[in-house]
Amino acid sequence: MHEDPEVAGGRETSAPVPIRRRDTAPQQPPPPELGEAQVRLVQNLRGIRICLVLLLMLAVVHMLYFARAILLPMAMAVLMSLVLKPVRKRLTNAGLPSFASAVIVFSAFTVVLLVGARLLWEPANHWLEQAPESLRNVREQLSGVEGPLGVIQEAGQELAELTAMSEKDGAVKPPVSVRVEQPALTSQLLNTTGGFVTSLGITLSLLFFLLASGDRFLEKLVQVKKSWREKWDTVLLVKEIEHKISTYLGTITLINFGLGVVIALGLWLVGMPHPLLWGGLAALLNYIPFAGLIIGSCVVFVVAASEFSTLGHALLAPAVYLIANGVEANLVTPVMLHKSVSLNPVVILVAIFLGGWCWGVGGIFLAVPCLLVAKLICESHEPLEPIAVFLGR
Structure with a gap:
């Protein structure tokens, strides 16, 4: 007869009872409640931090300008x-x-x-x-628009005659003439050149x-970082910035070159003189979002109005310019760039204004690439992710 394994020596063995381990880690006491003075101190520190950030931004803008x-x-x-x-x-x-x-x-x-x-x-x-x-x-082409302007000119002349009569009566003293001496045009051109x-x-x-x-600067930047995680994140960030910026600028350059060729051919067909010049101007202005289209179409219209005898013929040139830009902006660019550049249009306009104020024409051209770099940097750092969301579309 085999002995029951659960019974040994006439006594029944009970199932093992699991042993609960006591948590030996010391429990942290709850944080003490802040007093009214401490709450005010924290609020003041937050306000001081916001003021310091604003002052830093102003200092950076002035440094960029000067x-x-x-x-x-x-x-x-x-x-x-x-x-x-x-x-x-x-x-x-x-x-x-x-x-x-x-x-x-x-x-x-x-x-x-x-x-x-x-x-x-x-x-x-x-x-x-x-x-x-x-x-x-x-001016001769737009002579029909001078009717309303003539009324304003006549009113100005009448006001000038009344002012002259009052000066003769001694009611009003003649204004002191001020002459501002400016450098000659030749010296300005030499300085600009x-x-x-x-x-x-x-x-x-x-x-x-x-x-x-x-990649020497990237290697030195990696050497500065201490942990392998920081080194790896730095390499990934720099490579992503290089890839997206090179893809964006390279694609935009090809698109603008094709746009310039198309506009030059269209203006040549309507009889516009120097079509190569206006095609090159269109290619350069297309680097400027929104404003480039307005400036280019206005310049082409003015030149066409000065060259063609009728206003209807002159309107063909800006029509070619606008149609080519419309096809490029709504069909070609979205297909070639996809969603690689998704920036807020309002932020783009503000960046263009600030870039033009700080750096002139060069700042206008650099506005979108700098915004793209700033968005990529903010996306890679968790505390700056809200800024990246704000810069995105």
């Missing part, structure tokens, strides 16, 4: 390097040395820039010489060294 002569060429060089870096990497992966690939890419970019400037310089110079006569022709050449030299020099250095 240091634009140095910061603008540097920003242009960095963005151009982001566009050209994928081409340099492909040449390097093909077997060329890094320095040789940088020289080839930089030389090709410089040649394209000089050839484009040479092609557009002659028609632009010719149009500037004929600008006074063109404006007179525009000198500043532009200096900025262009700084931009091209820095662009070459950025292309030749490769």
